[in-house]
Amino acid sequence: MSGPSSSRSAAPAKRETFSTRRLFILSAIGSAVGLGNIWRFPYIAYDNGGGAFLIPYLVALLTAGIPLLFLDYAVGHKFRGSAPLAYRRLHRVAEPLGWWQVLVCFVIAAYYAVIIAWSLMYTIFSFTEAWGDDAEGYFFGTFLNVAEAPGIGFNFVPSVFFPLLLIWTAVIIIMVAGIRKGISRANSVLLPLLVVMFLLLVVQSLFLPGAAEGLNAFFTPDWAALADPSVWAAAYGHIFFSLSVGYGIMVTYSSYLKRRTDLTGSGMVVAFSNSGFEILAGIGVFAALGFMAQAAGTGVNDVVTQGIGLAFVAFPTIVSQAPFGAVMGVLFFGSLVFAGVTSLISVLEVIVAAVQDKLGWARIKASIVVSGLVAAVSLALFPTATGLYLLDTSDAFVNSFGITLGALVTVVVLAWFLRKLPLLSAHLNRISTIKMRRAWMVLVAGVVPLALIYMVSSEFISKISTTYEGYPEWFVGLFGWGMAGGLVVLALVLTFIPWSGRSKAHHDPEYQSMVDEESEETAR
Amino acid sequence: MTPIAITMMIIAILTVWGGLALALLNLKRHPEDEGALPEEHAPEL
Numbered sequence: 416m417s418g419p420s421s422s423r424s425a426a427p428a429k430r431e432t433f434s435t436r437r438l439f440i441l442s443a444i445g446s447a448v449g450l451g452n453i454w455r456f457p458y459i460a461y462d463n464g465g466g467a468f469l470i471p472y473l474v475a476l477l478t479a480g481i482p483l484l485f486l487d488y489a490v491g492h493k494f495r496g497s498a499p500l501a502y503r504r505l506h507r508v509a510e511p512l513g514w515w516q517v518l519v520c521f522v523i524a525a526y527y528a529v530i531i532a533w534s535l536m537y538t539i540f541s542f543t544e545a546w547g548d549d550a551e552g553y554f555f556g557t558f559l560n561v562a563e564a565p566g567i568g569f570n571f572v573p574s575v576f577f578p579l580l581l582i583w584t585a586v587i588i589i590m591v592a593g594i595r596k597g598i599s600r601a602n603s604v605l606l607p608l609l610v611v612m613f614l615l616l617v618v619q620s621l622f623l624p625g626a627a628e629g630l631n632a633f634f635t636p637d638w639a640a641l642a643d644p645s646v647w648a649a650a651y652g653h654i655f656f657s658l659s660v661g662y663g664i665m666v667t668y669s670s671y672l673k674r675r676t677d678l679t680g681s682g683m684v685v686a687f688s689n690s691g692f693e694i695l696a697g698i699g700v701f702a703a704l705g706f707m708a709q710a711a712g713t714g715v716n717d718v719v720t721q722g723i724g725l726a727f728v729a730f731p732t733i734v735s736q737a738p739f740g741a742v743m744g745v746l747f748f749g750s751l752v753f754a755g756v757t758s759l760i761s762v763l764e765v766i767v768a769a770v771q772d773k774l775g776w777a778r779i780k781a782s783i784v785v786s787g788l789v790a791a792v793s794l795a796l797f798p799t800a801t802g803l804y805l806l807d808t809s810d811a812f813v814n815s816f817g818i819t820l821g822a823l824v825t826v827v828v829l830a831w832f833l834r835k836l837p838l839l840s841a842h843l844n845r846i847s848t849i850k851m852r853r854a855w856m857v858l859v860a861g862v863v864p865l866a867l868i869y870m871v872s873s874e875f876i877s878k879i880s881t882t883y884e885g886y887p888e889w890f891v892g893l894f895g896w897g898m899a900g901g902l903v904v905l906a907l908v909l910t911f912i913p914w915s916g917r918s919k920a921h922h923d924p925e926y927q928s929m930v931d932e933e934s935e936e937t938a939r
Numbered sequence: 940m941t942p943i944a945i946t947m948m949i950i951a952i953l954t955v956w957g958g959l960a961l962a963l964l965n966l967k968r969h970p971e972d973e974g975a976l977p978e979e980h981a982p983e984l
Contacts, residue, residue, distance in 0.1 A: 436971050466947030473954060627940045634944040634951070677969055683962035690955045698948075848969045 428777070429925055430495065431594040432671050438599040439672055440681050440688075445602040445757030446668065447659050447689040448609070450530060450726075453754060456653060456693040457700040458721030461633055463649045464640030471641065471650035472690075479866050480654040481686050482858040483822070485851060486829070487665035488678045489839040495670050495926050496919065497768035498663035499909070503920065506833050512825045513769065514906035516663030519817035520765040522898065523662075525793040526806045527762065528586070531755035532579035532798070533558075533727065534748045541734055541744025550731035554723075555803075565804035565886045567796075575798035582756070583790035589760050590767060590782040594671050598764065602757055609753040610692075616746040617695055620702035623737055629705020632715035633697055648873065651866040656814065658689060659758070661822030663765040670768070674929060679847035700725065703733050703743075710736045726751060763789065773909075775917025804886060808894045811883060815874035816899035823867035830860035845933075 433439040460468040494501035499513030536558070540546065546553035555561045560572045589597040620626060640646045659665065669678065701715070707729060708715045720729050726748075734744035763786055771781040796805055829835050836856045843851045883891045914920040940948075 436966075466944065466951070469947065469951050469954070630948065631941050631944045634947040635941065636943065636947050676971070677966065680962070680966045680969060684959065684966055687955065687959035687962050691959045694951055694955050848965055 430671070430919075431778070432673050433599055434595055436672075436676055436681060438595075438603060439668065439676070440684050441606050442598055442602040442757075442761070443665065443668055443681075443685045444688045445606045446664055446761030447657065447685060447758075448606075448692045449659070449754050449758035450527075450751060451653075451657055452689065452693045453613075453696045453700070453751060454722050454725045456657065457633065457697040458719065458725065459649055459653050460697055461701070461719060463646040464637045464643075465632070466634040466636035467638050467640050468646070468650065471647045472654065475647075475650040475654040475866075476686065476690060478858050478862045479651055480658045480660065481682065482851075482855055483655070483660040483826075483863055484658055484665060484682050484686055485679055485843055485855065486826070486839065486859055487660055488669040488682055489843050490829075491666035491669035492672055492676070492678055493839065493842040495929070497670065497772045498666045498765060499769050500772040500920055501666050501670060504926075505829070505835060509828060509833065511906045511910045512821070512828065513663065513666075514909040515817075515821050515824075515902060516661075516666075517766050517769045517909075518902040518905055519662045519813055519821060520664070520762045521789060521792075522809055522813045522817065522902070524759060524762045524766070524789045526797055526809055527755065527759050528582050528790075528793050529575065529579055529797040529802065529806060530723075531752055531759065532575055532582050534751035534755065535578045535582065536574060537727065537731070538745055538748040538752060540731070541741045541748060544731075544735050544740075546731045546735070548735070550735075551728045554727045554731070559803055560800050561803050562800040565808075565890045566801050567805070568799055568801045569795075570800040572798050572800060572802070575802070576794065579794060579798050583786070583793065586756065586759055586763065587783065587786040587790065590763055590786045591779055593778050593782075598760055601760060605753045605757050609750055609757070612746045612753070613692070613695060613699065613750045616743065616750065617699035617702070619737075619739065619743055619746070620699045620706070623702060623706035625705040625707075625709030626702035627705065628709065629701040629703065629715055630698065632705065632719070633701035648866075648869055652870050655822070655866075655870070656818070657693065658686060659761065661825065662818050663769075664761045667765045667768045668761065675846050677846065677848050678843055679849040679851060683849060703737075704729065706737060707733050772919055773912075773914055775915040775919070804890070805894055808883060808886065808891060809898060812878075812895040812899045813902075815871065815878065816896075817902055819867060819874065820871050820899075823864060823871055826859060826864050826867065830856075830864070836860060845936075 433442065460472070463471070490501050490505060491498075494504040496504060497513070498516045499510055502509035502513040545558075558572075558574060560570075562568065562570070589601045591597065592600070655661065672678075704718050705715055708718045711718065718729060730744070730747055734740040734747075737743050766789065767778075767782045767785045770776060770785050771778065774781070776784075796802065829839075836859060840851055840855055843855070878895070882888055883895055919926065
């Protein structure tokens with residue numbers, strides 16, 4: 416290498432790596448398995464054909480989910496950087512894509528932590544059954560103290576603020592400790608714990624009276640659903656959110672992999688573990704809902720719900736009614752906490768890594784400043800009486816016009832404008848056991864963008880035709896549309912801020928030697 | 940449980956967890972290539 420930077424006496428610190436492939440796989444599964452696997456998948460499957468949903472689900476997994484996962488792996492591993500640096504090394508014009516993903520992660524991390532804090536409190540409430548006989552009234556009224564109308568206020572709710580502070584403290588400690596001592600270690604403890612706890616929950620649910628009815632509702636196929644395009648769209652949409660692809664997480668994690676790692680072989684394990692956990696969640700959740708329906712003397716279709724309603728209204732009711740309900744509550748809410756934390760740290764790592772790369776900061780400084788900043792925003796905006804409205808709006812808009820639209824733009828730019836798929840495919844094949852040939856490129860350049868276009872446009876139509884949830888227009892305009900648009904503008908601004916002189920973008924002998932080595936290998 | 944629900948449950952478990960088993964088996968057959976890690980290179984390379 417030539418240039419003034421090569422004359423520096425001290426070489427920059429080496430990029431940290433996952434010490435083994437196993438730890439990377441555990442961390443990637445920890446990231447992919449999140450709240451959505453537990454509280455979203457069971458409902459989506461039930462609502463879109465029950466047992467018949469398996470077909471569109473597997474098709475979506477194989478034709479879009481896994482190919483996109485490999486795309487993220489290839490970019491992160493080949494260009495060995497945080498999302499902005501990796502995309503910049505791919506091509507200068509692609510850098511804003513990386514910043515867009517970083518900003519999406521900022522928004523997600525700020526509200527995602529809040530749900531973990533609620534789950535933490537509900538783990539304790541499982542013993543006290545604080546909700547009495549009105550789980551819904553308790554959650555929205557007493558616990559969250561939700562205001563009458565959306566807005567922005569600083570009417571703090573201490574029972575959310577303090578657990579949130581605790582979650583952020585724990586997460587910041589993990590982030591500061593780095594890839595090996597923090598993220599790897601947290602995942603290698605929390606993920607097995609999550610699996611064991613969730614298995615116990617499933618077993619307990621299966622022994623409840625009415626469980627069989629719940630499973631009937633979940634698995635009975637409605638074959639007619641297969642002819643409905645919206646069912647296929649639901650499958651692609653779910654797979655896409657479930658695997659945490661397209662917003663920088665897998666790019667960042669794979670940049671910490673050692674050079675000769677089997678990317679596609681590892682990715683298959685990650686993708687199928689994520690789906691395996693979802694099937695397990697479907698069984699556990701529907702067995703419990705079957706019990707709830709029987710106890711209430713209604714059909715399963717009357718109690719079925721997802722998201723916040725499932726976790727904080729239906730499950731508390733089940734905990735109150737089931738034998739050993741407290742155990743069940745601890746297993747369920749504890750699972751939410753662990754699944755949430757392992758995903759939250761992966762979302763934060765996208766931002767930490769980007770700041771480290773851009774400013775040339777050391778790990779400790781970058782992780783404290785970044786996590787501290789996200790924590791401050793999270794603590795200031797969400798544990799308030801109006802926090803739930805903000806959470807709901809930012810979640811809906813960042814999913815549609817941050818993650819989905821961002822992934823669409825990324826795929827189109829990489830596949831159609833920069834035409835980098837052959838290069839990335841060659842990288843995947845060079846070191847991996849499952850070879851990706853033309854089929855992968857066809858899927859990434861064809862099927863994936865088509866599915867994403869359908870998702871983005873249907874979201875756009877539904878959100879523009881009526882104001883989201885009937886919230887005030889200024890509120891949705893500012894925190895929905897305004898936030899989503901602001902991320903794009905800010906991504907461009909961040910691109911134009913020059914990379915620090917100490918940044919690895921200018922001087923990275925480790926990366927350079929790999930590039931040289933690989934080009935030698937190709938020449939041979 | 941009804942027979943059709945049981946059948947679909949078994950198919951779901953077999954395909955997804957079977958897929959996981961195959962993926963794990965494939966990985967196991969190709970152990971990590973410890974010999975070619977970047978740490979092994981001399982600094983002057």
